[in-house]
Amino acid sequence: MFLLPHIQQIKSAIAHRANVDLYVLRLDLIHPWVNGNKWFKLKYNLLEAKQKNFTTLLTFGGAYSNHIYATAAAGNLFGFRTIGVIRGEERLPLNPTLRFAVEQGMQLVYLNRETYRQRHTTALQEYLRQRFGEVFIVPEGGCNLNGVRGCTEIIDTAEFDTICVACGTATTLAGIALSLHEGQQAIAFPVLKNGAFLAQEIDNLLTNYLASGLPAPTKPGPWELVCDFHFGGYAKVNDELLRFTQQFKEAHGIPLDYVYTAKMFYGVMNLLQQGFFSQSDRLLLVHTGGLQGNAGMEARLQTVSSI
Numbered sequence: 001m002f003l004l005p006h007i008q009q010i011k012s013a014i015a016h017r018a019n020v021d022l023y024v025l026r027l028d029l030i031h032p033w034v035n036g037n038k039w040f041k042l043k044y045n046l047l048e049a050k051q052k053n054f055t056t057l058l059t060f061g062g063a064y065s066n067h068i069y070a071t072a073a074a075g076n077l078f079g080f081r082t083i084g085v086i087r088g089e090e091r092l093p094l095n096p097t098l099r100f101a102v103e104q105g106m107q108l109v110y111l112n113r114e115t116y117r118q119r120h121t122t123a124l125q126e127y128l129r130q131r132f133g134e135v136f137i138v139p140e141g142g143c144n145l146n147g148v149r150g151c152t153e154i155i156d157t158a159e160f161d162t163i164c165v166a167c168g169t170a171t172t173l174a175g176i177a178l179s180l181h182e183g184q185q186a187i188a189f190p191v192l193k194n195g196a197f198l199a200q201e202i203d204n205l206l207t208n209y210l211a212s213g214l215p216a217p218t219k220p221g222p223w224e225l226v227c228d229f230h231f232g233g234y235a236k237v238n239d240e241l242l243r244f245t246q247q248f249k250e251a252h253g254i255p256l257d258y259v260y261t262a263k264m265f266y267g268v269m270n271l272l273q274q275g276f277f278s279q280s281d282r283l284l285l286v287h288t289g290g291l292q293g294n295a296g297m298e299a300r301l302q303t304v305s306s307i
């Protein structure tokens, strides 16, 4: 019996055969627009911006970015002006993600890919500050120590043995690793090709976080990367993943996004069939949201299939 909100048990024959209990943490239901891991990654960024009296947030992302979408909405909700620096050329009509961002009041600025690559440099950030005035810069994907801090608040229960999460920058995993209870472990599923490099990034994030003196509920607990379920790379899908996503929604009433959560859930189901998890394990799969991106992905898939 769980009193925590948004935890849903999944009745699956595959899990039953593996003698494992499956649960989903429905962060996708936190709020219609600012949900999933975005709520947690943005929380302390917005608080710092408010505390320092900034009135404008500036952030970066691709044209279908969940982070751009959530920052636009969060900025609007909490009284910030927002500027979204978008990778690549402007394409009209705007896709559903960017249309929503503009409706929330976000000003969009486009940088060609080469200039966009400089987004972490002081030179580009100075240029943006000169152009837009005093702005509080939130890095792409909310990937900073404030982001990690927020993600330490995702899991606040010792009820589960293994926490599974999709992984892009690994900010979310780092926060989860810093909040694991005794005996818990975290497994992250990179959605990019060759995701093993993330191990070093995670070590760096954890080291920097601990050195920063920001609050950490626990010492970093054990974590592992499972790199076999990227489906060809970031935002790449195939028919099997599309079928899985559709069947999962029909069977369990839980929609998944194609870029992140579908790959992680598929990976977990596959690992269950391989006997990867210990008998009687209680698994918690973190639904990190991202459902807004499905509209854009489905439109692109339709365009491709009609060519």
Ligand SMILES: Cc1ncc(COP(=O)(O)O)c(C=O)c1O
Pocket (backbone or CB within 6 Å): 036, 037, 066, 067, 141, 166, 167, 168, 169, 170, 171, 172, 173, 257, 260, 261, 288, 289, 290, 291
């Ligand atoms: C829906 C969704 N899930 C998972 C992730 C991966 O999070 P992280 O970049 O912290 O690894 C992202 C990216 O932020 C995301 O948008």
